[in-house]
Amino acid sequence: xxxxxxxxxxxxxxxxxxxxxxxxxxxxxxxxxxxxxxxxxxxxxxxxxxxxxxxxxxxxxxxxxxxxxxxxxxxxxxxxxxxxxxxxxxxxxxxxxxxxxxxxxxxxxxxxxxxxxxxxxxxxxxxxxxxxxxxxxxxxxxxxxxxxxxxxxxxxxxxxxxxxxxxxxxxxxxxxxxxxxxxxxxxxxxxxxxxxxxxxxxxxxxxxxxxxxxxxxxxxxxxxxxxxxxxxxxxxxxxxxxxxxxxxxxxxxxxxxxxxxxxxxxxxxxxxxxxxxxxxxx
Amino acid sequence: xxxxxxxxxxxxxxxxxxxxxxxxxxxxxxxxxxxxxxxxxxxxxxxxxxxxxxxxxxxxxxxxxxxxxxxxxxxxxxxxxxxxxxxxxxxxxxxxxxxxxxxxxxxxxxxxxxxxxxxxxxxxxxxxxxxxxxxxxxxxxxxxxxxxxxxxxxxxxxxxxxxxxxxxxxxxxxxxxxxxxxxxxxxxxxxxxxxxxxxxxxxxxxxxxxxxxxxxxxxxxxxxxxxxxxxxxxxxxxxxxxxxxxxxxxxxxxxxxxxxxxxxxxxxxxxxxxxxxxxxxxxxxxxxxxxxxxxxxxxxxxxxxxxxxxxxxxxxxxxxxxxxxxxxxxxxxxxxxxxxxxxxxxxxxxxxxxxxxxxxxxxxxxxxxxxxxxxxxxxxxxxxxxxxxxxxxxxxxxxxxxxxxxxxxxxxxxxxxxxxx
Numbered sequence: 001x002x003x004x005x006x007x008x009x010x011x012x013x014x015x016x017x018x019x020x021x022x023x024x025x026x027x028x029x030x031x032x033x034x035x036x037x038x039x040x041x042x043x044x045x046x047x048x049x050x051x052x053x054x055x056x057x058x059x060x061x062x063x064x065x066x067x068x069x070x071x072x073x074x075x076x077x078x079x080x081x082x083x084x085x086x087x088x089x090x091x092x093x094x095x096x097x098x099x100x101x102x103x104x105x106x107x108x109x110x111x112x113x114x115x116x117x118x119x120x121x122x123x124x125x126x127x128x129x130x131x132x133x134x135x136x137x138x139x140x141x142x143x144x145x146x147x148x149x150x151x152x153x154x155x156x157x158x159x160x161x162x163x164x165x166x167x168x169x170x171x172x173x174x175x176x177x178x179x180x181x182x183x184x185x186x187x188x189x190x191x192x193x194x195x196x197x198x199x200x201x202x203x204x205x206x207x208x209x210x211x212x213x214x215x216x217x218x219x220x221x222x223x224x225x226x227x228x229x230x231x232x233x234x235x236x237x238x239x240x241x242x243x244x245x246x247x248x249x250x251x252x253x254x255x256x257x258x259x260x261x262x263x264x265x266x267x268x269x270x271x272x273x274x275x276x277x278x279x280x281x282x
Numbered sequence: 283x284x285x286x287x288x289x290x291x292x293x294x295x296x297x298x299x300x301x302x303x304x305x306x307x308x309x310x311x312x313x314x315x316x317x318x319x320x321x322x323x324x325x326x327x328x329x330x331x332x333x334x335x336x337x338x339x340x341x342x343x344x345x346x347x348x349x350x351x352x353x354x355x356x357x358x359x360x361x362x363x364x365x366x367x368x369x370x371x372x373x374x375x376x377x378x379x380x381x382x383x384x385x386x387x388x389x390x391x392x393x394x395x396x397x398x399x400x401x402x403x404x405x406x407x408x409x410x411x412x413x414x415x416x417x418x419x420x421x422x423x424x425x426x427x428x429x430x431x432x433x434x435x436x437x438x439x440x441x442x443x444x445x446x447x448x449x450x451x452x453x454x455x456x457x458x459x460x461x462x463x464x465x466x467x468x469x470x471x472x473x474x475x476x477x478x479x480x481x482x483x484x485x486x487x488x489x490x491x492x493x494x495x496x497x498x499x500x501x502x503x504x505x506x507x508x509x510x511x512x513x514x515x516x517x518x519x520x521x522x523x524x525x526x527x528x529x530x531x532x533x534x535x536x537x538x539x540x541x542x543x544x545x546x547x548x549x550x551x552x553x554x555x556x557x558x559x560x561x562x563x564x565x566x567x568x569x570x571x572x573x574x575x576x577x578x579x580x581x582x583x584x585x586x587x588x589x590x591x592x593x594x595x596x597x598x599x600x601x602x603x604x605x606x607x608x609x610x611x612x613x614x615x616x617x618x619x620x621x622x623x624x625x626x627x628x629x630x631x632x633x634x635x636x637x638x639x640x641x642x643x644x645x646x647x648x649x650x651x652x653x654x655x656x657x658x659x660x661x662x663x664x665x666x667x668x669x670x671x672x673x674x675x676x677x678x679x680x681x682x683x684x685x686x687x688x689x690x691x692x693x694x695x696x697x698x699x700x701x702x703x
Contacts, residue, residue, distance in 0.1 A: 119702030126286040127653035281284050
């Protein structure tokens with residue numbers, strides 16, 4: 001039986017680096033398939049979500065889990081992703097480059113605006129029943145006044161429930177903000193700390209890859225758009241994008257945003273404004 | 283207590299009160315005698331506040347018709363001049379505890395139903411239903427429309443009053459919550475389908491009509507009018523829903539929506555914890571099924587207070603109970619079921635008393651929570667009548683409409699400003 005042919009709308013800029021490599025469908029969900037490189041840890045996503053990333057192939061399809069089976073092997077060649085039952089044509093797709101626009105002159109959200117967003121987020125998060133009772137949030141609050149270090153971050157990695165544990169989502173957002181500030185030539189004070197394999201072993205493969213990529217400055221478009229809006233001080237956009245990101249996954253988006261705003265407010269104001277607000281209300 | 287706990291406690295109280303309210307139809311009077319603060323120069327209307335200049339065709343038509351009905355103008359031109367000179371006060375029904383479908387115009391000498399909530403002692407009001415097609419509430423105001431309104435005042439109203447006096451003496455009035463409860467098990471959703479509810483109501487009122495000893499001719503005309511108008515009890519259901527939602531209103535910290543409404547130009551909402559503060563956005567145009575000779579292009583943006591039914595946990599939210607309603611509002615039976623299921627995502631509770639047989643007698647989705655609308659991006663989806671966009675034409679169809687997301691976002695922002703500190 002010939003493989004079903006799908007057409008990609010976008011593929012990320014990391015995909016060409018994997019040409020000739022084979023991947024196995026490690027996790028298969030309705031809208032996203034996690035491909036793991038054979039004999040390695042690299043991550044490639046096939047996703048029908050409209051948001052893009054450097055490691056994602058975007059397709060228009062209702063249910064990916066009806067087409068792709070767990071364990072199915074894929075090879076990325078010159079113009080397509082070839083699987084046993086599915087082939088995805090990349091030749092018609094646009095290349096997604098994670099472009100960070102020039103940030104010269106951007107002053108970022110003011111302190112009172114971050115406080116307002118914190119209130120907005122805090123109230124919104126009350127609608128997620130588990131958020132204020134989560135182990136991950138408890139641990140995040142415990143380390144909020146510590147200097148960011150491998151030791152402090154290790155207390156959060158792997159904490160919480162879900163395919164990507166909530167603590168990891170927070171760390172991904174935090175690292176995305178720090179790497180965003182680096183790559184956007186921020187005038188704000190830089191901050192770095194080491195993420196090594198030992199730390200990544202504390203969590204699941206897929207989650208560890210998100211953390212690793214975020215640390216390299218590679219993350220999805222929605223996270224990027226959020227960072228840009230906060231960094232530019234575009235309050236209206238920041239509010240809209242917070243709502244969009246908050247809806248991701250079970251509560252993944254909430255934690256990613258919390259990590260993102262925490263990183264950016266530490267860099268600009270020297271304190272985790274939103275975390276302080278949230279943790280005082282736990 | 284954390285803000286989350288305060289919200290939880292407030293919402294629980296609000297929705298409990300909404301579900302526990304016991305609306306009875308106890309009386310009927312002319313609006314000027316029934317509604318506190320009603321003035322002779324006042325016209326109540328559906329939806330959030332509106333000015334004459336911004337009013338849509340059907341709203342303008344209904345205002346013109348009401349002024350002619352009241353004898354304040356003898357024709358369209360005089361009526362328009364009267365409003366333009368500022369001699370008419372336009373006020374939203376909701377601000378006085380009243381409701382009216384579509385344009386929802388209530389004038390001083392129009393009869394209104396009086397609903398009394400036996401549990402919390404709240405009163406709500408609703409005007410009379412004229413039937414479908416060419417009627418005032420859809421913006422029509424020709425001779426036929428006005429003579430029907432006059433008959434309703436001169437014969438239907440005194441007949442209903444006499445019957446309700448007897449019902450009140452006998453058992454405190456007609457328990458309309460019980461009628462809604464039963465009608466949901468008989469194929470109504472009690473917004474755009476009131477076939478069973480009207481039949482049940484006729485069963486209830488019949489002995490009191492007989493007891494009231496009204497003239498036989500009047501009795502026959504009133505009975506025929508009720509029998510031939512499946513929407514006869516829509517306005518009673520709406521006023522009952524208003525009483526239920528008033529019981530949930532003005533509860534500090536509550537994020538539950540207590541008004542969902544439209545005036546043909548804007549849609550508007552109230553949130554319990556934010557009092558009578560309006561949040562508005564442009565009213566969407568419904569999509570639906572049109573009467574012969576009319577198309578989607580004829581449709582006016584949505585109007586009416588009738589979405590108070592969904593606010594109280596029935597109507598479009600209970601469409602899974604009423605597969606036959608899709609022949610009136612469009613869509614499929616599957617859509618009707620899906621819509622009810624979808625509304626569970628944005629509501630606080632499943633109703634204790636209003637249940638849906640097809641969904642294994644689950645309670646209807648009750649108490650829209652603005653936080654859940656923001657969380658999910660899903661907005662209340664209701665069914666509705668469709669008015670022609672020009673004044674004077676009337677109803678041209680029925681359909682489905684979604685409330686704009688902006689309403690809930692603005693309300694949420696106001697909530698953050700009020701309680702977020």
